[in-house]
Amino acid sequence: MTITDTTTETGTGAIVLGPNQYGKAEVRVVKITRDSDRHEIEDLNVTSQLRGDLAGAHLAGDNAHVVPTDTQKNTVYAFARDGIGSPEQFLLRLANHFTGEFEWITGGRWLAESYAWERIQLEGQEHDHSFVRKGQEVRTAAVVADGDERHVLAGLKDLKVLKSTASGFEGYPKDRYTTLQETNDRILATSVATQWRYLPGVVDVDFNAVYDDVKRILLEEFSRRYSAALQTTLFDMGKAVLEAHPEIGEIKFSMPNSHHFVVDLSPFGLDNPNEVFFAADRPYGLIEATVTREGLAAAPEVWASAVAFV
Numbered sequence: 001m002t003i004t005d006t007t008t009e010t011g012t013g014a015i016v017l018g019p020n021q022y023g024k025a026e027v028r029v030v031k032i033t034r035d036s037d038r039h040e041i042e043d044l045n046v047t048s049q050l051r052g053d054l055a056g057a058h059l060a061g062d063n064a065h066v067v068p069t070d071t072q073k074n075t076v077y078a079f080a081r082d083g084i085g086s087p088e089q090f091l092l093r094l095a096n097h098f099t100g101e102f103e104w105i106t107g108g109r110w111l112a113e114s115y116a117w118e119r120i121q122l123e124g125q126e127h128d129h130s131f132v133r134k135g136q137e138v139r140t141a142a143v144v145a146d147g148d149e150r151h152v153l154a155g156l157k158d159l160k161v162l163k164s165t166a167s168g169f170e171g172y173p174k175d176r177y178t179t180l181q182e183t184n185d186r187i188l189a190t191s192v193a194t195q196w197r198y199l200p201g202v203v204d205v206d207f208n209a210v211y212d213d214v215k216r217i218l219l220e221e222f223s224r225r226y227s228a229a230l231q232t233t234l235f236d237m238g239k240a241v242l243e244a245h246p247e248i249g250e251i252k253f254s255m256p257n258s259h260h261f262v263v264d265l266s267p268f269g270l271d272n273p274n275e276v277f278f279a280a281d282r283p284y285g286l287i288e289a290t291v292t293r294e295g296l297a298a299a300p301e302v303w304a305s306a307v308a309f310v
């Protein structure tokens with residue numbers, strides 16, 4: 001090695017700009033549709049981040065290509081004036097706008113969480129303009145644009161489900177550190193976080209209808225049969241989604257196994273036939289898997305790009 005050959009062995013070559021993106025995170029936008037006395041509400045948390053020829057700003061203090069994050073935020077509010085429709089459609093509109101309006105913006109990612117509200121009941125009637133937050137889950141959406149390509153991911157998180165029987169865990173390997181007792185009657189509880197990827201080119205389905213149906217399927221499959229492990233139930237849930245929805249390529253899950261331990265009541269002279277539990281918050285099992293279609297091209301760059309900075 002010569003004294004100038006520093007790149008290969010020490011990794012200290014020229015310093016260059018790597019992948020980058022920028023934008024406004026967590027733009028909270030609430031749209032009320034008030035065409036009649038019966039108002040509708042849409043409530044989103046939107047993140048917009050642009051990618052493209054942005055080297056000038058990073059390397060030379062030249063902001064000629066930097067569409068301000070403030071403008072990105074304003075665009076979210078301006079677009080909401082026409083209604084949101086579905087989070088996925090709203091993000092696709094933003095992606096098409098920024099990549100179409102500014103020639104050096106070649107892609108980006110747009111994320112949304114959406115929060116559901118339901119009408120308050122007053123004297124047996126749904127109220128026209130008073131709402132209460134629906135607490136079951138948070139809906140998520142992501143759009144990744146790369147040139148003309150559009151990738152749509154949809155999902156949900158914090159969907160807490162529990163079955164009080166019809167779950168067990170048996171037949172696992174035991175070693176000197178194993179203390180867990182086998183059981184065929186336990187509580188199975190989790191908080192479902194999932195994201196599904198629509199097949200490339202799927203940009204005009206009824207995303208709201210698919211969302212409602214996927215949620216229905218997830219809940220039904222969680223309930224349907226005996227669970228030999230959370231892993232089995234996870235796969236059943238994903239398989240049912242893919243069987244019902246050909247427009248979805250694959251679905252990923254991250255599900256904690258929220259352990260419920262039977263409390264020993266014998267010191268108090270009481271039995272406990274699986275009725276009183278200690279709900280532990282940590283540690284928890286963490287079960288994660290992708291359910292996909294044989295032959296489907298994996299899209300690691302889409303997933304990485306949608307959920308994390310790379």
Ligand SMILES: O=c1[nH]c(=O)c2[nH]c(=O)[nH]c2[nH]1
Nearest residue numbers: 169180228229230231257285
């Ligand atoms: O459904 C389960 N899956 C596991 O992998 C596991 N491991 C464990 O200790 N309990 C459970 N339960």
